[in-house]
Amino acid sequence: MGDDKVHDVIIVGGGPAGSCAANLLAGEGAEVVVLERERFPRFHVGESLLPTELAVLERLGVDLDAVPFLRKHGAVFIDERSGRSSRFSFDEGLPGTPDHAHQIDRATFDHELLRAAARAGARVRERHEVVDVELGADEVRVRVRALAEPGGAEAAAEYELRGRYLVDATGHDTLLARRSRSVEPYRGFGRAAAFRHYRGLAPEINAELHERGDVIVKIVDDGWMWVIPLITGDMSVGLVKAKGKLEAALLEREIAESPLLQRLSAGAQPSPIRLIGNFSYRNTTPQGPRFACIGDAACFLDPIFSSGVALAFAGAERLADLLGPALREGREAEAELMVPLREHMERAYDAFHRFIHRFYHTRLADNLLLAEGHTSHNFRAGVISMLAADVWRDDNPFQNMLLRARRV
DSSP states (O other), X not given: OOOSOEEEEEEEOOSHHHHHXXXXXXXXXXXXXXXXXXXXXXXXXXXXXXXXXXXXXXXXXXXXXXXXXXXXXXXXXXXXXXXXXXXXXXXXXXXXXXXXXXEOOHHHHHHHHHHHHHHHTOEEEETEEEEEEEEOSSOEEEEEEEOOXXXXXXXXXXXXXXXXXXXXXXXXXXXXXXXXXXEEEOTTSOXXXXXXXXXXXXXXXXXXXXXXXXXXXXXXXXXXXXXXXXXXXXXXXXXXXXXXXXXXXXXXXXXHTOHHHHHHHTTOEEOOOEEEOOOSEEESOOEETTEEEOGGGTEEOOGGGOOHHHHHHHHHHHHHHHHHHHHHHTOTTOXXXXXXXXXXXXXXXXXXXXXXXXXXXXXXXXXXXXXXXXXXXXXXXXXXXXXXXXXXXXOOHHHHHHHHOSOO
């Protein structure tokens, strides 16, 4: 497993960001090793994608309709306390915004991406855990532990890999950020999430939810809930709270007190409730000589607008487009190599940060997300394009308003 060869790129983490970067770099001829601690497929939350991911998926050679996954045509915001609701359809966005996305099972989705990276030529090593990293002036050294399979007789073994460049795609583990103590939390966003799945929805409920495949965002006191239909006939339901301690009982209570959720889940089998934290942070040192962090290892924002995979793909794609030529020309050690990546991603992080802040700290939900319409058709189209993660454009009046505001 260990060898004296200096690999072009060592990628730590085989989730969407790592798989995307590996696929694109290997496709350009780079010698890429992906180190993934888990054995895929494995469970992961985050089942709702956004339309801007379609172009990247095409580059990766992954067809989500063929898997298949459920097409998602928009988002519905609901407040049962007031009886108000509003639908935002992606096909009503600004010109050029794609008209659909997908609702996915992350275990299958992430596995498809990792397999596509291997087909492109990346060497994927599952159940290989990074123990230590040394970022040198001339190369990077990674200490790796090959983990025994659960229930297996083999003991874990350690070895070392050498590379020209390191990509941290370790998600919430934030490998390099924790080493350098560069994790900075965003304050005032969701603190944690509680979620479960419902198996075996009634046929009429499946038909209703699958007609458009929309994600439902239900606004509650100090937070929000998600309802995501899956092509398997299951439904993902979760609760995010910005204040107080989030316990399983809170999700149980919200479901019990919601006429909508009682109707949708009637007769279905609920899974045990899971809890996740580590919400909303950024890595203040996401790039440097011979390394870059992408996906959640660079930044994670409250998932109210389902931006996680879109931002992971965007960062991985830009990294690959910068690193590929640099490797061929022998300039991968340049300290400023990834400045364009940082600038590219900061625009998206800033826009979504401001959008999310207004959700929690202003009347944005009442005045915009629950409004039946807006005096300006172009303004509403801009909101939809932001909800689609189509944020790298200059003609969006809503996004431009957010970015021009002096206060976040």
